Each structure stands twice: as C-alpha cells, then as structure tokens.
Amino acid sequence: GIRTKIMVSSTNPDVDPVGACTGKGGIRTSAVRSSTKDNESLDISRWYEDPELRLFEAFKPAEILGFKVRATSQPAASERRFDDRGSRRRDDRPSIYVVCENNGKKRAVGKRGSNVMLAGRLCGYQISVLEEDEAKSQGIDYLTRSDVLSMVKARHEQEALLKAREEAEAAKAQAPAAPVTAAPAVEKTQPVAAPAATETVAPAVEAKKETVEQ
Numbered sequence: 001g002i003r004t005k006i007m008v009s010s011t012n013p014d015v016d017p018v019g020a021c022t023g024k025g026g027i028r029t030s031a032v033r034s035s036t037k038d039n040e041s042l043d044i045s046r047w048y049e050d051p052e053l054r055l056f057e058a059f060k061p062a063e064i065l066g067f068k069v070r071a072t073s074q075p076a077a078s079e080r081r082f083d084d085r086g087s088r089r090r091d092d093r094p095s096i097y098v099v100c101e102n103n104g105k106k107r108a109v110g111k112r113g114s115n116v117m118l119a120g121r122l123c124g125y126q127i128s129v130l131e132e133d134e135a136k137s138q139g140i141d142y143l144t145r146s147d148v149l150s151m152v153k154a155r156h157e158q159e160a161l162l163k164a165r166e167e168a169e170a171a172k173a174q175a176p177a178a179p180v181t182a183a184p185a186v187e188k189t190q191p192v193a194a195p196a197a198t199e200t201v202a203p204a205v206e207a208k209k210e211t212v213e214q
Contacts, residue, residue, distance in 0.1 A: 001040055003114040007047035007122060018044055051123045052148045058119035062108040065132060066142035070095040095126040099135045099142045
C-alpha cells in the first residue's frame with residue numbers, strides 16, 4: 001500500500017499514546033516505514049470514541065477547519081467502494097463536507113485520495129473535501145473543533161445524568177422491602193365487678209351487772 005493510518009489510545013492518563021508509538025523524533029515509525037516494500041506512509045493519531053472528534057485526528061498530518069453533515073447522503077467522488085469482484089457497491093455511510101484551509105486540499109485528500117479515504121473508513125463517513133473559499137461560496141456553515149468539543153461535552157453530561165437516574169431506579173427496584181411488623185394483639189378482658197360491701201356487725205356486748213354487797 002501507499003499509506004496506513006493507526007489510531008491509538010491509552011488506559012493510563014499519564015501516558016501519551018501517540019508519542020509512545022512514534023518514539024522520540026519519530027524513530028519508531030521510521031523503522032517501520034523502512035521495513036515496508038514501498039516506504040509506506042504511516043500516520044499515528046489519537047483515538048476518540050466520538051466520531052466527530054475522531055475526524056479531526058484521522059486527517060492528520062493534514063489539518064481541517066471543520067465539517068458539516070450533508071442534507072442528502074451521496075457518494076463522495078473521492079471515496080469509491082468496490083466489492084471483491086471489483087463491482088461498485090452501495091455505500092450507506094453518512095455523507096459530510098470537510099473544510100480545510102485554502103491551498104490545503106491536496107494534502108487533505110492525499111496521494112490518490114488515500115488520506116481522505118482512510119479517514120472516512122476510520123470515522124464511518126463519506127467525505128467530500130472543500131477549501132475554505134469553496135465552502136463560503138456554497139454557503140456551507142461548518143462545525144469547528146471548538147463547536148464539536150462543546151457539543152460532545154453536553155452529550156456526555158446528558159448521558160451521565162441518564163445513567164445515574166437508571167442506576168438509582170435499578171437500585172431502588174432491587175432493594176429488599178421493609179418487613180411489616182404486626183401490632184401485638186390486645187387481649188380483651190371482662191370488667192371485674194367490685195366486691196360487694198359487707199356490713200360489719202358489732203359484737204353484742206353482754207352487760208354484766210355486778211352486785212356489790214354492802
């Protein structure tokens with residue numbers, strides 16, 4: 001081939017994945033290129049889960065100003081797709097415009113369209129490249145990298161809120177129900193009648209008459 005693109009990431013935030021792969025002064029990529037038959041170009045850039053951010057990286061070493069999704073999906077002239085028999089096949093990927101600086105189109109497209117073709121495959125787009133003046137003349141308002149960063153940040157915040165809500169609802173559904181304790185039964189007792197008052201009869205005092213004889 002004439003060009004290869006590799007996108008890399010790191011699970012360690014303190015490690016620069018691109019620098020680790022290219023080596024100091026690009027010594028590692030140079031060694032790989034020299035081992036290929038045609039001194040194949042090797043581009044290494046950072047991988048992003050979001051395809052919008054990935055697009056800006058996938059075009060490197062070319063720099064792009066932004067992109068815009070086309071209203072109708074039409075095959076890009078620079079991206080021809082064929083099946084194993086060499087017949088043209090249907091391409092259902094979204095179609096976008098990518099805008100580069102004036103006089104930067106040649107580098108963005110690459111030799112025989114290799115740069116734009118590989119960028120499209122990495123990001124899942126059909127891509128048509130326009131220079132800045134071409135975009136202005138066609139009235140194309142495109143998203144810059146700053147616009148994309150704000151959009152992606154808002155989307156991630158929304159996803160985090162939805163995830164937290166779903167986790168809270170799942171935890172609530174799995175929580176064991178609080179045991180219901182029945183109140184102790186109160187035994188009903190019949191009222192006890194007060195004992196009847198008893199009459200106290202004073203004992204009869206037998207009077208004794210003493211006779212005192214004089």
